[in-house]
Amino acid sequence: MKYLILIAVVLGVLWLMRSLRKPSAAEPPQKPATPPKQEEMVTCLQCGVHMPRSEALPGRGGVFCGEAHRTAFESNRGD
Numbered sequence: 001m002k003y004l005i006l007i008a009v010v011l012g013v014l015w016l017m018r019s020l021r022k023p024s025a026a027e028p029p030q031k032p033a034t035p036p037k038q039e040e041m042v043t044c045l046q047c048g049v050h051m052p053r054s055e056a057l058p059g060r061g062g063v064f065c066g067e068a069h070r071t072a073f074e075s076n077r078g079d
């Protein structure tokens with residue numbers, strides 16, 4: 001009876017060590033939380049409206065919300 005308890009304890013310790021060493025597969029790999037890519041916001045030089053860079057119209061000296069403001073701004077500068 002003594003041996004049975006000893007064997008049970010040894011088996012228990014071995015099982016415990018194995019479960020401790022085993023990497024927890026249940027846990028999903030830690031992925032860095034990447035927020036949805038936010039587009040850079042730019043400001044129209046003429047009216048100051050904010051818009052994503054992809055929608056902005058590049059012009060001399062900056063970006064604009066549209067062709068009209070780009071023309072207006074560039075003609076104001078008298079270039």
Ligand SMILES: [Zn+2]
Pocket residue numbers: 044045046047048049064065066069
């Ligand atoms: Zn504008």
